[in-house]
Amino acid sequence: MLAKDICADCAVRDQALCGSLDDQELVALNSIGQRRRVPRGATVMWAGDESVICANLLSGVLKLVASTADGREQIVGLLYASDFVGTPFADHADFTITALTDAELCVFPRQAFERVLEDHARMEHVLLQRTLRALNEARGRMLTLARKSAEEKIAGFLLDMASRAGSTGCRATPDGPLTFDLPLTRGQIADVLGLTIETVSRQMTKLKSAGVISLPGGRGITIADQNALELRAQAA
Amino acid sequence: MLAKDICADCAVRDQALCGSLDDQELVALNSIGQRRRVPRGATVMWAGDESVICANLLSGVLKLVASTADGREQIVGLLYASDFVGTPFADHADFTITALTDAELCVFPRQAFERVLEDHARMEHVLLQRTLRALNEARGRMLTLARKSAEEKIAGFLLDMASRAGSTGCRATPDGPLTFDLPLTRGQIADVLGLTIETVSRQMTKLKSAGVISLPGGRGITIADQNALELRAQAA
């Protein structure tokens, strides 16, 4: 099978970095890449380890975790399908990367990938744009972590997840209530927002009591009143 | 005067992005650049504004501020001499950029700068590396903002400033106490660390009482016991 055929069935062929390559370039990249399945809970990369790989995320969700010496944790980023994984040009990984769901990666040896990057300005260009966007997002989240109340954090987070679910979620009428599954446990939501699991739970219950959302068991959630949620996402 | 001569007296000629260019390329870049002095307190760019410029910071310190609708603020980044200012490829600025000290910039129209970037892969490459580093730093700070105590934040911040002062600061013996001036007011420190001005002040007083630092009036500070400070920077 030719490399370009391998990539032809790639779910994120056009969304991922590779979208910037033509078929011929793709062959070159593909020759150093390798698919890898990662089960839920498995760690792809440990903070402090030598940085040996980069990857494209084909499916699933990964978390990027920073932690203190005494074990406190903070999720500093979530990676979804077509996102780029790893840090080129860094000797050591700064964060631990773990799969929150079963996931599939297209893995490259870091140094080989860097060489490809250097030969293909267009791909490096796309990576730069992605990195700039990630940086802006991280900085935006700094505001949330440092200055927003638990209620604002939860409301904002739910809106985020809702817009991400958007297409895959299910709603009765085009502008009516939206139902979808949260891809994270309460504990993971707490790790994203810089809260504790109890606070997350209480805020969710509060939103439910207020009729803003409902929680039909398990991971499911229905956004009943998006306006109310948006209001709470920026209440003082 | 030739462009390369203009740049020849640039204090950050080799540290800044331009360091990746040869003399000829520098002429091209310089033809679109322009020096600009910015007094302390002046705002270089407002969040939400159309993103019209990029720049290299020649001297001084800038702050990058995110704020909520109701006026709460968070400094999401500090920029020092030779740092790159602005976001290429973005239509709108996401953060407000303000001078904390008198500063000097080498300013480029954003779109012209983007064209230069596209023609000079080496420069784009350097910018990518910088952006990746900034991203890692921002993520690291997310951990601090969300999970560290006020004491840990202050201790870590002072160590940061100490290492940055390093050369310019003054110490009696090579490993003895280090004295330098903080470039930020208490209020600005609070904005960086996600605290209030009062909490910053109290923590500083506490460190002084413990004999870890001394505060010889004004902005001055002496790190008396760096080990003790490092310990407090990662205490539970």
Next chain:
DNA sequence: CGCCTGGTTGAGCAACGTCAAGAACTGTGG
């Protein structure tokens, strides 16, 4: 059925924010 993981709820508490007053420093003009 018991076990395990994840979620909810409650009571108490500590850290940090808020409000308020006053001290110290900076710069300006007399």
Next chain:
DNA sequence: CCACAGTTCTTGACGTTGCTCAACCAGGCG
């Protein structure tokens, strides 16, 4: 040199938010 205003900094009293600790509930699975 001093008086003055304006800012920044410190300190205190008090309140609130969200964390800690602990118990209990619900669903999935051997």
